[in-house]
Amino acid sequence: MHVLVVHNRYRSAQPSGEDRVVDQEVALLAEAGHRVSRFERRSDDIAGMSLPQKAAVPLRVPWNPAVRAELAALLRRQRPDVVHIHSTFPLLSPSVVAACGDARVPAVATLHNYQMVCPTGTLYRAGRICTDCCAGALPLPAVRHGCYRGSRLATIPLAVSLAANRRRWWTGVERFFCISAAQRRILVGAGAPAHRLRVKHNFVPDPGTRRRGSGDGLLYLGRLAEEKGVRLLMTAWDQVRARGGLGQPLLLAGAGPLHDELASWASGRDDVRYLGPRTRAECAGLVAGAAAVVAPSVWPEAFGLVVGEAMAAAVPVVAADHGAFVELVEDEVTGLRHRPGDAASLADCLGRIVADPARNAALGAAGRRRYERDLTPQIGLDRLLAGYTAAIAQSATAQPASGGSPGGGRRRSR
Structure with a gap:
């Protein structure tokens, strides 16, 4: 053709x-x-x-x-x-x-x-x-x-x-x-x-590698913009910290209009690592090494590539409960869905996704099965x-x- x-x-x-x-x-x-x-x-x-x-x-x-x-x-x-x-x-x-x-x-x-x-x-x-x-x-x-x-x-x-x-x-x-x-x-x-x-x-192309072990860090990877839920994530993470933290850092990679605000918020904190823009290969490595990927968009995403990339790498997802995420992330099966725009709900899901390593691994494995069923190149x-x-x-x-x-x-x- x-x-x-x-x-x-x-x-x-x-x-x-x-x-x-x-x-x-x-x-x-x-x-x-x-x-x-x-x-x-x-x-x-x-x-x-x-x-x-x-x-x-x-x-x-x-x-x-x-x-x-x-x-x-x-x-x-x-x-x-x-x-x-x-x-x-x-x-x-x-x-x-x-x-x-x-x-x-x-x-x-x-x-x-x-x-x-x-x-x-x-x-x-x-x-x-x-x-x-x-x-x-x-x-x-x-x-x-x-x-x-x-x-x-x-x-x-x-x-x-x-x-x-x-x-x-x-x-x-x-x-x-x-x-x-x-x-x-x-x-x-x-x-x-x-x-x-x-x-x-x-x-989503098969990354050729999957997460080994339980991973480290909760990863946000995407455009640094309000509609992507970046400010919501900052608020939720502050709530997580006020409760004593998770023992894992929040990793933030990307570029966008909220760069300066995010860099200032992350500066001097030991529980946040602001990584800035990364190459595609570096992004794939970050996804495969994460304990979970976070997709807190406050607008109804039409798809969300990072969710598919996480599932391909057998990494569970925390995502907003609207838009395409409802059909991509099966709540309590391939990840967790939080109430859209609700920082407290997001903070709760961030804690739960890493609280039980065995359950975290099971969510990631289910995500990989979903990827193989619906999102492969073939x-x-x-x-x-x-x-x-x-x-x-x-x-x-x-x-x-x-x-x-x-x-x-x-x-x-x-």
């Missing part, structure tokens, strides 16, 4: 699990003998643009006609069997969907977040879960609150793109991969076409190819693609 992957890569200063998923899927397909081409843009390129070019970037977020023409021409030359769309923000735009229609090549898309119903993709605002933009056709609440970077002006292009292209996405893409059932429920509830949405968890490949095959079959019943501007789509015979 020939697959063309469309993706806008994140800034290198803000490492993204989404970029990693894309790269791993491309490698998986190639290793299985499939031909993979890429059509990409890099957000890093914005820094090198001229001032007029930078000023034009927000205007092209909802629709980039040059990208549409370039991709359509490429598709006509290469004639791939299917196009797999990932992120299109900010340099590609949903015009890539129209390009697939122009060239009459079926498209699938992975929904890595909630950007189809929330301009920022997180369903999180001002310290709480927010679904204000899910109910209506126009995401005006996001503009009113300046949800993107705290700016109404910066939020407008994202809101316009969501409103103008919603129908384009829902009619122009044959199959959507939701990375959790929780994500799919939210999207269907907001009006997404249920028959086009399939759950395909992100796969399972990921099978589900990926099944989605491609279904999209190609569905496209064969379609009428010729219609042209047009945002909001259009392909009409289908039923």
